[in-house]
Amino acid sequence: MEKRATIKDVAEAAGVGVATVSRVLSGGSASPSTRERVLAVAAQLDYRPSALGRNLRQRRTGGMGLLVPDLTDTFYGQLAEGVLACARSAGEPVVLGSTGDDPEQEADLIGMLLEQSVDRLIAVPSGDAETWSPAIRAGMTVIFADRLPAQSPADDPAASALTDLMLMDGLAAAPPSRPQSQAQPRPLDVPSVLADDRAGIRTAVRYLRGLGHRRIAFLGGPGQQRRVAAFREAVGAPVDEELVVFGTGSRDSAYAAASGLFQSRPDLSAVVAGGNVLGEAAVLAARELDLRVPKDVSLVMYDDVPWAELCSPPLTVIAQPGRDMGYRAAELVLRSGGRRPRSVVLPTELIIRGSCGPHR
Amino acid sequence: MEKRATIKDVAEAAGVGVATVSRVLSGGSASPSTRERVLAVAAQLDYRPSALGRNLRQRRTGGMGLLVPDLTDTFYGQLAEGVLACARSAGEPVVLGSTGDDPEQEADLIGMLLEQSVDRLIAVPSGDAETWSPAIRAGMTVIFADRLPAQSPADDPAASALTDLMLMDGLAAAPPSRPQSQAQPRPLDVPSVLADDRAGIRTAVRYLRGLGHRRIAFLGGPGQQRRVAAFREAVGAPVDEELVVFGTGSRDSAYAAASGLFQSRPDLSAVVAGGNVLGEAAVLAARELDLRVPKDVSLVMYDDVPWAELCSPPLTVIAQPGRDMGYRAAELVLRSGGRRPRSVVLPTELIIRGSCGPHR
DNA sequence: TTGAAAGCGCTAACAA
DNA sequence: TTGTTAGCGCTTTCAA
Numbered sequence: 196m197e198k199r200a201t202i203k204d205v206a207e208a209a210g211v212g213v214a215t216v217s218r219v220l221s222g223g224s225a226s227p228s229t230r231e232r233v234l235a236v237a238a239q240l241d242y243r244p245s246a247l248g249r250n251l252r253q254r255r256t257g258g259m260g261l262l263v264p265d266l267t268d269t270f271y272g273q274l275a276e277g278v279l280a281c282a283r284s285a286g287e288p289v290v291l292g293s294t295g296d297d298p299e300q301e302a303d304l305i306g307m308l309l310e311q312s313v314d315r316l317i318a319v320p321s322g323d324a325e326t327w328s329p330a331i332r333a334g335m336t337v338i339f340a341d342r343l344p345a346q347s348p349a350d351d352p353a354a355s356a357l358t359d360l361m362l363m364d365g366l367a368a369a370p371p372s373r374p375q376s377q378a379q380p381r382p383l384d385v386p387s388v389l390a391d392d393r394a395g396i397r398t399a400v401r402y403l404r405g406l407g408h409r410r411i412a413f414l415g416g417p418g419q420q421r422r423v424a425a426f427r428e429a430v431g432a433p434v435d436e437e438l439v440v441f442g443t444g445s446r447d448s449a450y451a452a453a454s455g456l457f458q459s460r461p462d463l464s465a466v467v468a469g470g471n472v473l474g475e476a477a478v479l480a481a482r483e484l485d486l487r488v489p490k491d492v493s494l495v496m497y498d499d500v501p502w503a504e505l506c507s508p509p510l511t512v513i514a515q516p517g518r519d520m521g522y523r524a525a526e527l528v529l530r531s532g533g534r535r536p537r538s539v540v541l542p543t544e545l546i547i548r549g550s551c552g553p554h555r
Numbered sequence: 556m557e558k559r560a561t562i563k564d565v566a567e568a569a570g571v572g573v574a575t576v577s578r579v580l581s582g583g584s585a586s587p588s589t590r591e592r593v594l595a596v597a598a599q600l601d602y603r604p605s606a607l608g609r610n611l612r613q614r615r616t617g618g619m620g621l622l623v624p625d626l627t628d629t630f631y632g633q634l635a636e637g638v639l640a641c642a643r644s645a646g647e648p649v650v651l652g653s654t655g656d657d658p659e660q661e662a663d664l665i666g667m668l669l670e671q672s673v674d675r676l677i678a679v680p681s682g683d684a685e686t687w688s689p690a691i692r693a694g695m696t697v698i699f700a701d702r703l704p705a706q707s708p709a710d711d712p713a714a715s716a717l718t719d720l721m722l723m724d725g726l727a728a729a730p731p732s733r734p735q736s737q738a739q740p741r742p743l744d745v746p747s748v749l750a751d752d753r754a755g756i757r758t759a760v761r762y763l764r765g766l767g768h769r770r771i772a773f774l775g776g777p778g779q780q781r782r783v784a785a786f787r788e789a790v791g792a793p794v795d796e797e798l799v800v801f802g803t804g805s806r807d808s809a810y811a812a813a814s815g816l817f818q819s820r821p822d823l824s825a826v827v828a829g830g831n832v833l834g835e836a837a838v839l840a841a842r843e844l845d846l847r848v849p850k851d852v853s854l855v856m857y858d859d860v861p862w863a864e865l866c867s868p869p870l871t872v873i874a875q876p877g878r879d880m881g882y883r884a885a886e887l888v889l890r891s892g893g894r895r896p897r898s899v900v901l902p903t904e905l906i907i908r909g910s911c912g913p914h915r
Numbered sequence: 916t917t918g919a920a921a922g923c924g925c926t927a928a929c930a931a
Numbered sequence: 932t933t934g935t936t937a938g939c940g941c942t943t944t945c946a947a
């Protein structure tokens with residue numbers, strides 16, 4: 196274990212001042228001869244600038260934070276791969292945290308990132324505006340991916356419907372022109388990279404409708420307000436509320452929700468699962484109850500994951516570009532020179548395989 | 556965006572020196588009254604010590620690095636979740652990198668971690684001893700998870716067989732008592748957290764044997780030397796080398812390998828896939844070639860992933876505790892106060908579902 | 916038990 | 932174009 200060379204060592208060996216070394220290495224101005232000499236000495240000493248000194252001086256850690264709910268969910272794995280790919284090509288470190296869809300853990304992780312002075316963050320948020328305000332107030336550049344923080348539940352239903360629609364389009368919901376109540380925090384003004392959930396869900400519902408399905412259920416998970424809203428919109432009023440159920444994010448709870456749904460409403464003929472973990476649960480629950488797919492029940496799942504093709508029948512899915520999402524988010528957060536990046540909405544695609552059939 | 560309080564602010568407000576604040580906050584000695592006052596002021600100012608200052612002073616970044624081949628591989632997702640869970644409970648940051656099973660990218664990421672002065676690292680290695688020597692020389696505490704670096708290919712076959720067996724048991728291969736050649740780097744002396752591949756593979760092969768299978772193939776991926784060696788050992792000499800094939804880690808190459816295997820050797824009756832991506836490929840390739848599982852071909856897959864149950868038939872698997880592996884590795888690397896942690900081998904379990912049948 | 920002071924390695928302001 | 936210098940926020944001697 197040898198000691199690493201410091202900028203001072205290089206400066207001495209090259210017979211220049213430390214500032215010159217710093218300049219040369221960060222592309223500042225220097226005479227060609229000096230530059231060459233410094234570079235040679237640096238290579239010779241195998242000098243690598245320490246991020247520690249730079250970080251302290253600049254009062255910020257380079258790179259970015261990444262917060263996802265669960266890495267065993269393949270979609271978040273894809274998203275993370277996208278972020279990492281972009282960060283790697285920029286040579287930037289990524290500090291990762293997994294929130295388990297728990298706002299408290301999320302808050303803890305945000306605190307940890309603040310302590311590290313990580314000032315750029317990509318997050319699939321679990322908490323609400325209150326959870327996120329410390330990060331915002333500290334001046335972090337935050338980008339939400341895949342979803343937006345839950346609105347305050349105190350929101351009145353009418354306004355909430357409106358907000359949901361705005362959220363569906365990925366517009367960072369600047370408050371609609373109605374009197375602001377003091378009590379509830381205003382929606383966060385944070386850019387995001389989202390899939391076009393509205394179109395994705397609409398396409399799926401129309402497809403099922405076209406197959407003759409009328410009782411279509413939605414199996415949702417945490418943070419899927421936008422997808423549910425899109426679902427409600429797509430099926431149109433009146434919505435059969437019993438057909439809209441939620442799990443909490445764990446596989447067990449997803450299974451329980453799916454199973455409960457099938458048992459309480461044997462008359463449903465199709466279900467849209469809001470994510471791959473939910474789709475997994477739906478397949479399992481259907482099998483357990485001897486419901487055949489697609490004969491007894493048709494299934495469309497959000498997320499195209501490799502195993503969707505392995506199921507029999509292979510699953511019809513709403514594909515969203517998880518990897519691209521991550522990559523784009525990382526690009527935005529890296530290129531943002533303090534300026535607020537703009538939001539991005541990426542397209543979804545209905546991939547028809549074998550899990551949907553005509554209504555019997 | 557408000558400015559954060561520094562230790563100096565706290566010291567002034569409490570009417571003490573900065574050293575005292577530092578001591579109190581890191582549990583050093585101080586009179587009860589002083590301690591109380593400092594704590595109160597710190598809370599009052601919402602003071603959070605900056606990791607930046609501490610890191611520079613201590614010439615090391617806290618937390619740990621984590622290098623995995625691919626986060627869309629569910630097993631590595633599980634492993635990462637384990638690491639993150641442990642790190643979170645310790646309040647430590649995790650810097651993540653994905654290597655794509657490419658030694659060059661791995662080397663770049665190691666360089667990045669060195670630059671960040673991250674001195675603790677958990678890695679699923681892709682490169683060999685040469686790739687890893689910079690990290691070791693820099694004094695990083697490294698722990699390998701899931702597998703060990705490839706031995707130098709120059710290793711002579713006999714010695715290599717011996718080494719493989721030692722590796723199989725997770726013994727950090729201290730060089731056997733034979734003359735060291737100067738040319739090849741000696742095996743790394745790095746602790747590891749591994750699954751008991753030898754037992755896992757042996758159990759699977761015996762199970763298949765018991766079902767009457769004689770032509771059993773192994774479908775491997777990068778870094779699976781230990782599993783192949785275990786396979787060779789389990790089937791016993793002479794090994795039909797055509798039945799041992801490899802993909803490079805990408806899904807495409809895994810599929811190509813599986814498909815090639817089935818086509819070139821239609822006489823095989825069972826295959827052991829060395830990982831879930833390979834198992835996925837085997838299922839796909841079998842289906843494409845109209846081979847029915849388990850009627851035409853029996854399949855055992857390494858890794859128990861949620862979708863293994865969704866396949867039809869559900870896949871018989873060799874389960875290894877991915878999450879535990881990550882957790883244990885993180886514990887080891889965190890508790891290692893500079894001392895070299897010892898290695899750990901975790902048990903595997905053959906979970907019999909429906910993808911294996913009697914030899915026709 | 917406490918405080919003063921010396922840096923950790925780097926960048927940026929300022930002078931030359 | 933260059934070098935000198937002053938910190939960034941913290942921990943850790945060393946004295947008091």
